[in-house]
Amino acid sequence: MKGLNNKILEVDLNHEKFNEVHIPEELLLDYIGGRGLGVKLLSDKLPPNLNPLAPENLLIFATGPFGGTIVPTNGRFSLVTKSPLTNGLFYSNSGGSFGVVMKRCGYDGILIQGALKEPGYFVIEDGKTEIKGASRLWGYDTEKTLDDLKKIEGNRINSLMIGPAGENLIKIAAIMNDAARAFGRGGVGAVMGSKNLKAIVVKGGDSKVDIHNRDLLKKYVKVAQDKIKVVPITRSSLPKFGTSALVNVINILGMFPINNFQKGSDERATQVSGEEINRKLTQEHEGCYACPIRCGRLTKAGDMKGKGPEYESVWALGPNIGIYDLIMVTQANYLCNKYGIDTISCGGSIACAMELQEKGLIKDSSLKFGNESILKELVKKIALKEDIGVQIGEGSRILSKNYNSEEVAMQVKGLELPAYDPRGAIGHALGYATSNRGGCHLTGYMASLEIFAAPKKIDRFTMAGKPDLLVLKQNQKAIEDSLVICAFAGWALGLDYYARFMKAITGIDYDVINLLEIGERIYNLERLFNIREGLNKKDDSLPPRFIKEPLKEGISKDHIVPLERMLEQYYYVRGWDKDGVPKPELLEKLKIKRI
Template identity: 40%
Template sequence: MKKQVKVENFSLPYGGYMGRSLRIDLSNLKAISQPLEENLILKFIGGRGFGIKTLYEEVSSSVDPLSPENRLIIAVGPLMGTGAQGAGRWVAVFKSPLTGIYMRSTGGGFFGYELKRAGYDFLIIEGKSEKPVYLWIKDDTVEFRDAQSLWGMNADAAANFIKEETNKEARMITIGPAGERLVRISAIVTDDSRTAARGGGGAVMGSKNLKGIAVLGTKRVEIKNREAFKEIEKERLEALKRDHHLWPTTPNAFRGLGTNSSTYTWYIVGHLPPYNFNQWELSSIENFRPENLLRYRVGHKGCFGCALKCGKIYKSLYGPYAGTTWEFPELETEWSLGANLGHCNVDAIIYANMLCDIYGLDTISTGVTIAFAIELFQNGILSRSEADGLELKWGDPDVMIELIRRIALRIGNLGNILAEGTRRAAQLIGRGAENYAMQIKGLEMPAYDPRVMKGQGLGLATSTIGASHALVWNKFEILGEPKAVDPISIEGKAELTKYCQDEMAVCETGVFCKIFVNHDIANPTWYAKLLSAVTGIEAFGDPSYLWKVGERIWNLERCYSIREGIKGEEDAVPSRLRKPYPREPHKGQLFELEMLLEDYYRVRGWDKNGVPTKEKLESLDLDYVIPDLYK
């Protein structure tokens, strides 16, 4: 089966935009291009902004996330394809099958670049194909191709097969067996092993019988003022090279080891919590020292338009996993599939990360879900028969590898339960299992302890997608930049949390990498200069205008989840993180959530229940949301 559709071009008077979106109806195998509306551009800019605006309008509270009525929105920003440093990412937005609320997940590599060159600012995918298909998009031509022979393939194998069938220069996203089996923690995987992992995007594609999307383009992105753009980029590259956390090629910097340059330090300062956030001594932590990790590095890779190239290729050296060569896990994965499970076996982590990528699993949620199961087993809540005869124990890489396989393929009772994620799994198991589920709003926790970094904790509790560090990374606490603050103080943390959330929201309209935002190589001031030069839109040159866009996006995301039933009491953290912190030098510290939330709601202009007031919504030009919140 092969069906080809030609779509229409549209023009805009602005640079940076291709002027059209592409709507894919899988139920009827139809494709239609639609012109970008000027109001959408001016109010939401691109990327994450386009995603939430479309989701809010098209996916109501009655829609099941795994139904044909859900949308998968894939969007790039106006800087994609310009070569702007760190602006090579794309966003996937959908109603999450894991959390039941708004979800945004970002991906890197070169897929977004080719989508832009093919002439699209974003895709809207709806419906469900009768049989498995993949999409082949080449400029103005869209083909629906039979993917029945690909169904069951690992994500990487499917990508290679599609390249052979289409064009070896094509870039693509695929799903693995986990997405096909509607595993709620499944990921969308690019052909260069990057993932848009959080929230179950792989299951959304699987529910639509969509195995992948291949894209190749030949169009150019217009830059209105190229000389101004070049000058700004020269200044940004100089700033990047001055950043001692990022630019050096030494093991303790990003160009040396990527995010893993910080893993060991992260544990020392009180994060990287082992054993499902419940024990704190980890004898093998020395394995994560940068100089030890350097032995495994055999190569580098990066996303489009990035001189940093923080992706590192590692080769396992010892034991049964020796010889495995794959992009090394980021800090969060090194924790979730390592320290969180009671081991620091680098060779096993490389192999486990590869398995998650080819099966199509979110490594953070997978590791946290496995830790949840091990702790239940160790405490007698989960029996051996319920664990399908497995003995679940800490520090055993073989148990980790086997559970990854069982989750991805939904094997047995345990595999099926854990494939639902920790919140649903706890509900299925009962017997107090919810007390061991380290999640917020249904999304599994990253490697942060709110008790020793109060602003970051507040950001996790109030995140619009659940427990994601990517939506707010409190650089004031973590890096001491732009100014240093006391991480264990609650003073001023509401303001700083809002600052970081709104900044990330607007910068993900670009779509900038969070590393550049966190280190101030991308912020509303830089972004305003770039947007003005690229698009020629005068209003975009004002940083205060961009700050308001970020606030508008954050509030609309909040309103979507409120419409889905989220209440203020879900701005919370797992109960064990409300107990006194057990380690020196912060022993005894508490996370004063109620005080922080009261201040945060006030700063946000929300009521005492965390609902944006009518006045706040009107000030952000979100009047159309008011009837949904105030009935």
């Protein structure tokens, strides 16, 4: 297929061998690239019921037909694996330039299996590949790892790496991307650690993307860029404040979770808002490859420097654990990046521990909401598996189970929830419950409709139409992650733009309908994978707090999530049976074999 190299690099770490593998055109037509390609390869190749930290687990990185072209925000790329946190299929998405350079080196993806006998990393440079020892780097944080890799491999590299958290197989460990971006969620860093793989380096590469009609693509891209320049969110809000612009908005709506989702707003939240970050901490703005939005920020907090914090991080390490000191929160965010820990799951699991302490179940009195003096030390203890950090690093589901109090774990399928109280937007809540990767806001971002009226405002507390819209959003995101394009481009663009880009790049007559059908195929294959791994209807759930306990104050007061009724409707719209299993006729329509 044009737009792709039509091949991936398979890396067998057991035997330290590399193998170029051709990807058949039919597979690319059905699954495109990025997340879709990764999901198909994982489903085909991974044996059932495998321990995610066993060497046989696969780590699959993949870009799509937009990668390395002139399409705006094409620097994103995907990761697919089996998660040690959820025990199900996991997809993740990160930015920067790694995916583009990987494609320039001739590969649409890298599929890694097995484990090295000793810590190591591998390098891909043009057509050459090599595995090198990393015993010296083992134990280094991600910044020091990047510095050392640059000394060895040169400054013009892009790299993925783990920090001590991944090495120690912490279930909330991230894979860091050039030390500051992340494949954050799902404990994917532990999968890389279980392979003794400290880093992956790409450099050089001169492979050009084969494009069907460059002039047509230029014309379509010009229209898209003009649109990005006029839509307020992509023109000014994201570039100026980054995602943290959401703090004040979500707090005003009474759905900004405070103290482990016990409250929905706090007047001190403004102290950690995007506006404050911009005023006090931001030094420079930056962006991923080919991105006109540039939502990233280089910041300085006290005597530390780094990137971010993003909205979810500032919340998770701040108000959700009762902390409103911007410097402290930002420094904790930097530390998570250095140790290679997912900020959302880190904050979510600490919040769970604090509520357990509040209930008298954890005896350590320092572990109380608002105690900022322990935060940085706690992040370190999680990464290094020390004291209470051992339990917190397992994630909130296992932590709470240890104390027979699973109701205080704010998670779905084992993945800690992000920074929107589901009682404040019930379509968004249904998205959390049904996301194939667990408690995730990105899989079908209903907040865009329920909160931001983009493209149209719908009431955030009513059920009508929510399951149908969510299915559409989830299928749409699956295709965006497969093309690959940044979710934030979606504030200005949409599938009609992406279909035109695909036509110009591949010469194939894509339209919105067939792109959505590919998204639906991907979503259903993920569902089948999870069913095969033992997940079922009971995992499409929410913590009981959101179903039984209304918020007591703020403008989302008195609302709960009518999950069961929405779920029934959702299964119907999806073409699944009453137990949430895709029906045979749906699988036939989507050309999916039961796995």
